[in-house]
Structure formats: structure tokens, C-alpha cells
Amino acid sequence: MALTRGLLRFRLSFCTRSTDPVWTRQPQYARCGVLVRGFASPPTSQDTEPAAADVEQNERAQWTPESRRTGAIAVKLGMTQMWNDQGHPVPITVLQVLDNQVVNVRTKDKEGYWGLQVGGINHPKPKNLLKPVLGQYQRADVVPKRKLWEFRVTEDALLPVGTSIFASHFVCGQYVDVCAKSIGKGFQGVMKRHGMKGQPASHGQTKTHRKMGATGGGQDPGRIWPGKRMPGRMGGKRVTTPSLQVVRINQQFNVLYVRGAVPGHENTFVRVTDARRKPHLTPPPFPTYYPELDVREEGGEGEEQFSSIHLPHSGSIEYPNRYAAQ
Secondary structure (H helix, E strand, O other), X not given: OOEOHHHHOOOOOOOOOOOOOHHHOOOXXXXXXXXXXXXXXXXXXXXXXXXXXXXXXXXXXXXXXXXXXXXXXXXXXXXXXXXXXXXXXXXXXEEEXXXXXXXXXXOOOOOOOOEEEEEEEEOOOHHHOOHHHHHHHHHHOOOOEEXXXXXXXXXXXXXXXXXXXXXXXXXXXXXXXXXXXXXXXXXXXXXXXXXXXXXXXXXXXXXOOOOOOOOOOOOOOOOOOOOXXXXXXXXXXXXXXXXXXXXXXXXXXXXXXXXXXXXXXXXXXXXXXXXXXXXXXXXXXXXXXXXXXXXXXXXXXXXXXXXXXXXXXXXXXXXXXXXXOO
């Protein structure tokens, strides 16, 4: 499997579990075949196991097409590629869902809408956080996080504070919307920023090869219309890429393999939610995935893969020679 330079740097040893208290624990390295550099520590039972009463309460929730589940906070590890059953390469972005927990619940009676605040990636130095922010995590009895995002949900998809969200919150074959901050390119011209072709390369052109040309009329309208494409700062903005397919999930290390490109550089935070344009065809884990309720057979590799993707441990794809002698 071909790996990018960033993914090659992440291949290290197995993760180690810390015996220190949760609030004083130093950041560890988590091995997932690929590694998050300097990010969070492996989850402990205190971080990942919800109360039994909460599990029973959420078991009663039934998914409907109108239901809207919470999303997850992932870290972009890099890009690689896989092959489908026809032998064609498929670009893959690797995302790791680290230490996701519900920090706060938004209710319609108090805030006017239903929502969940989800924190991701345990903070390596909680003492550096402001006291009001630290108090928010202490009230929720949750380890301080590096990133905190809010997700709008429906009333039937609410989760108790402290509930963990894993990569198995999503299923193979479904589509997700990913949102992240794009890579900043600085101040760029119209050819790079907007794809304009520029001016002719010869025949009387003097220092205007990459210029944009005319920007509007003279006396009428006597101004430049709002929204005119011009040189300016490129990138560094929040970008949402819709409807990317999840082709593989590693439950052991909470890794999502998404088909296509995800905005942002390596180690950037990515907001992953169910796709709005391509909803679920079958009921997903609702309101989220609980390891206690997993009915899969023991001894498995802890991975799920979409049917159209060629398995890595399978043999090479062979095609019959149409020109062979009959």
C-alpha cells in the first residue's frame, strides 16, 4: 500500500497505557498502523465506558429517516490509496477519532435547540487552559480536550454527558460530510486563486501575462460589482466537502478510511458528520455505537471494509488473457 510522507512518519510501536491519574496523565502515542504524532493518549475504561443505565436508556431509541445524529471530531493523518475489485486505485484519506466524549447537552427549553457539545483529543497540558474552560470539563467529569465542537441533533439522538463516541459510530459504505480548515496559500493572483487563463503569452504583451484584465465598465456602472473575482488571500478558510464514502473502519484504533480528499493539512482537526445529501439507507448505530452492545464474534481483526474494496490480505487481481491461444 502506498503511503504519503506524513503517514510514514506515524509508523511506530504499540501504544502504552498510563497508570497515572487521568488529570495528570501525560500524552501517549496511539498506534493504529499509523500514529498520531504527539496527540492524545489511549482511552481508558473511565473515558470510554458509559454507565449501564445510560446504555439501557439509549437502547430504547429507534432511528428514523428524520433523525439527526451527532458527529465526531477526527484528526487527519494523511492520504494513501487502496484498490477496488476492478483493480483501479482509490484515493483514501485516513482519519482517527480520538477521545471523543460528550461535554454538554443543549436543550430546547434552555438554549432553544437540541445539540451536543463534543470534545476530542485529550489535552496534554490541562493547566494551560483558562479556569472557566477547565471548570466546564470538571462539571462534566470529562478529561479536558484540545478541540470542542457543537453538533445539532434531534431530540431522540441526545446522549448523556460523558458518553464516548468511537469510529464505529459510522458504518462502512455510508457517506459523510467532512469539514476542516483548508491549507493557507497566502496572497495569490487570479490565475492560481480562480483558475483564470491570463493574457496572451506573446504578440505585444508587456508585463501583463498573468494579469486579470478589465474589471468592469467605465462611466456605467462606474464601479466594480460586489463579488468580482480578484487577487487576494487564498485558503485558510473553513471548507466542507460533502458526501465522501467510508470504505474501511478499524475499530481497534478508531480509524476511518474515507474515499477522496479532505481539506486541511496533516494533524488538522476534522468535523465528521452524516451526509445531508446522501442519507442512510439502513439504520446506523443509534444514537451512537456502544461496545457493550456489540454482537460481533470475538477473535476478529476489528475491521470492517466496504464490499467494493479489494482486501489487503487477498491475492492479486488477475484477468484472463483474451489473446491466449484457444
